[in-house]
Amino acid sequence: MTQIHEEMKALQKRIEASIIGQETVVKSLIIALLADGNLLLEGLPGLAKTRAVKSLSKNIASSYNRVQFTPDLLPSDITGAEVYLGENSEERFKFEPGPIFANLVLADEINRAPAKVQAALLEAMEEKQITVAGKTHPMPELFMVLATQNPVEQEGTYPLPEAQMDRFLIHILVEYGSDEDELEIMRLVRNEQKQGLSSVQETMSQETLFSAREEVKNIHVAEDLEKYIIRLISSTRKPEQLDPKYASFIAVGASPRGTLALDKCSRSHAWLEGRDHVTPDDVKAVIHNCLRHRLVLSYEASSEGLSVDDFIDIILEKVPVL
Structure with a gap:
């Protein structure tokens, strides 16, 4: 185990300590971070x-901005805009960056905006840049959009189109924890109210994260595993391969982005x-997060x-590993 790997595991444990009962969610956050992708929390x-x-x-060690999405939000409220400086200025206009120019951007309740x-x-x-008034402005090297949405309350919401859903590397479902977890949450919040939020003593540097990403790129994927991933994706487009009764069950299958997401997240x-190669269990561990927002039943x-998720379970059951 390398020093970089130990630091990443320590990061995972620190986050788990403040998010009780959501170990799977925290692990998925770390995987998305390693795979350099955007994620949707529902x-x-x-x-x-x-x-x-x-x-x-x-x-x-990063900058963080939160954008609360509302029906009256404008694109320039996110991206920023050209500001007029006056006729006496050397430059008539200056670009004023919006909140999207941060390392980590929380798009809260993204389905509330038009x-x-x-x-x-x-x-x-997708491109890690934005274009305003004909000029291109690059995002920081560490850039990640973390969007949230409420699955129940649909009044006044604008469901994300399939094209935009596909831009998210993974889609995480956040569910209720156990009664024991809720008891620990109550005690944690009570202690925070008594003592105040303690500042984090340790922060991981961006350089460590970039080094970890380089190590992930070198994780070996055997040819048999590559073909297994392709068969999984293919079965979402041609469900009759699984069983003739599933022929009409899929309206939209996974795009090539689904293939790339499954590869990246499996390696992460x-x-x-702590392995230097991908196993079928790695693929099975991430496939629901990678595909649940890319399939339309x-x-x-x-x-x-x-x-x-039920259909993904059927795929895992029906598609042979070798």
Whole structure:
């Protein structure tokens, strides 16, 4: 185990200490960070989605901005705009950066803003740059969009289109913890109120993260595993390969971004587990997060009571590893 790996595991433990009962969510956050991707957190209010992102930012030497998405938000409220300086200035206009210019950007309740505002994130998420008034402005080297949305309350929301959902590397579902976890949460918050929020003593440098990403790139993926990933993705586009009864269950299958996400996240998971190669268990551990937002089930599948996660389970059961 390298020093870089130990530092990343220590980061994971520090975040888990402040987000009780959400170890799977924290691990997924770290995987997305290692894979240099954007993530979507979905869950009911009060399940520590925002707290998880804040904890991540406090434990990494980074800048952090939060954008609360609302129906009246404008694209320039996110990207920034050209500001007129007056006729006597050498430059008539100056670009005033918006909140998107940070290392970690929390897009809170992203489905509350209209399509124009959601689309303003697309270029930044995909190209790591934005264009304002014909000029291109690059994002920082460490740049990650962490978006949240509420799955229940649909009044006044604008569902994300498939094209934008596909830009997110992973889609994490945040669920209720156990009764024991909730007891620990109550005690943790009570102690914080008594003592105040203690400042984080240790923060991981961005250079350490970049080094970890380089190590992830060197994780070996055997040819058999590569073909296994391709078969998994192919079965979402041609579900009849699994069984003729599933032929009409998928309206939209996974795009090539799904293949790339599964490869990146499998390697990140293997590295986090201390291995220098990917195993089928690594692929199975990340496939739900990588594909649940990329598949659209048909009416037939919904009438059978199947969810996207249920169908991914069927894929894992039906597609052979070798």
